[in-house]
Every structure is written in C-alpha cells, then in structure tokens.
Amino acid sequence: MAAVGSLEETALKRKERLKNLKNKNKGDASENGQENDADTEKEKLPRPVFRSYKPLDESLKENSLPSVKPEDVADKVKSQLEASKTHDVLEEVDLVNLAPRKPDWDLKRDVAKKLEKLERRTQRAIAELIRERLKRSGEDLAQVVNAGAAHPDNAAADDDDDDND
Template sequence: MDSSLAAASEARKARLLALKRKKDGIQDDAPAEPIIKNRNFDPESRTLKKRAIIPDDVEMEDTVERDVAGLAEKIIAEDEERRAQELDVFNIAPKRPNWDLKREMDKKLAKLQRRTQEAIHTLIRQRLAAQKGDADDIAGAMRAQEKAQNEDEDEDDD
C-alpha cells in the first residue's frame, strides 16, 4: 500500500512539473534552467541598477499635490460663506425680543403674585381691625367697614 501511495505521489509531482514547464514555455526536451529576470541587477557591469533620478526641472504630470492644490482654499471659502449665512442676525433673533425672559420669569412671578395677594389681604385685615378696634374678629372688622361705607353714602346723599 505504501508503494502505491509513493507511486501516486511521484506521478502527481511529474504532472505538476510538466504543467509548470508548459506554463513557463519550456519544452520537455530542453534543460530545466531557471529564467533570470534582471530587474535590479545589471549583468554586464555586475552591479545593482540604481533608480533613475528625476531632475528638479522636470515636472510630473499627475501628482497628488497638483490635484489638491486649490482644494484647501475652496473648502475654506465655502465654510466662510456657510458661516455668514448661519450668523445672519435676522435668522438668530427671536420674533419677540423678550420671549425667553418671560419664559424664565413665569415661575418666579407666580410665587410673587401669591405672596403679594397674601400681603394685600393681611393689610386689609389690619386696617379693618384698626377701624373697629378689634383685631381678632375678622367678621366684625368687615361689618365695621360696611357700616363705614354706608355712613359715607348716607352723608353723600344729604
């Protein structure tokens, strides 16, 4: 069994070698020499080839720098135009100049209104109590004020 595997392996190697030679253009009867491609080596002088140096006065046709030359200025100009449009005062200003102040002050004003009403009621109670002379009886103070108003009306009628 080992001999059959070895034979199959040798046959496969021979087929692969034949395909490689056919691909490279080498005929079966020619000796199998590797083809040397001299990309970086000069066989006449037996030295390495140096890269061709491009003189400074020769301009390259397609360069990234040339493609990007005016791009930065163009982007900056477009950005400034967009900012000028966004910062237009009429676009920023609210329709009513003090709408935000009113919105912030509504809660505070509600507290103040309630306290103001309480203070007014307290002052009225104190005046009524002072007129009657009885600070404890609110109903009596109100009756006293009504009497005073009625007396004033009677005097006006005379």
C-alpha cells in the first residue's frame, strides 16, 4: 500500500510541474505581444474542404468547392474511333517479315556446335572401320584407294553425291 501512495504523490507532483510550465509559457507568449491561446488555436486549425458534401450551415458553405459538370467525351470518343478505322497500318505490316522463315532456326543454332563434334567423330569412326576391314582382307590401302578412284561407277556416284549436297 505504501507503493500506491508514493505513486499518487509523484503523479500529483508531475501535474503541478506541468501546470507551472503551462503558466510560464502563457506568460512568455503574452509578454511577446502574441494573442491568447484561443485565437491562435482557431488560426492553426485546418479548414475543411467539402467536395461532394453540401453543408447546411452558412459558415461552412464557403468551404465547399463549386460543383463541376462532367465534360462531354463524345467528341473525343468519335475522334478515336475514326482514327482506329484506318486500315493503312495493316497494309504496312508484312507478316512474312515478322515470322522467321524457318521456325526451327534457333534450335539449329543451339545444336550446331554439338553436331560439328559428332560429324568429326563419325568421320573418324568410318575411317577406322574401313582400315580394319582392309587389314582383315590383307589388301594394301593405297591400291584400294587408287582402284576405287579409277573405277568409273564410283567416280560417277561421287559426282552425283556432290551435286545433291
């Protein structure tokens, strides 16, 4: 209970100090030639602005904004509709230029490096298989190459293959 009494006493002391500070501030304001607190509070308060509310009190009617009539947008809409009716824009755009000629060009671009490596490996593997076959048959590599180049059927077939590529 003693603690409750001491809390009340400190609260009363605090209230007295606050009153003294207020009185001191009022005295300073009146000495400097300022108006009293009631007049300064009226000046400091913001004035309400009524946009959609129409006040009944005459003193508040001066704070209301004048009513604004909506603009006629029919002319603006008509001009936009007329501008959208022109078909010149569609004639200028060529759909062939917008779409890629080959739809898979990006896939080919991304896979090209890997395909080059595979092509080299394939050529090496084919060459190795031919060498192994020649070793098994016991024929000389130079003789087989010369014989293949001299044979007229193989030469004609090679020319046809070159034309197709």
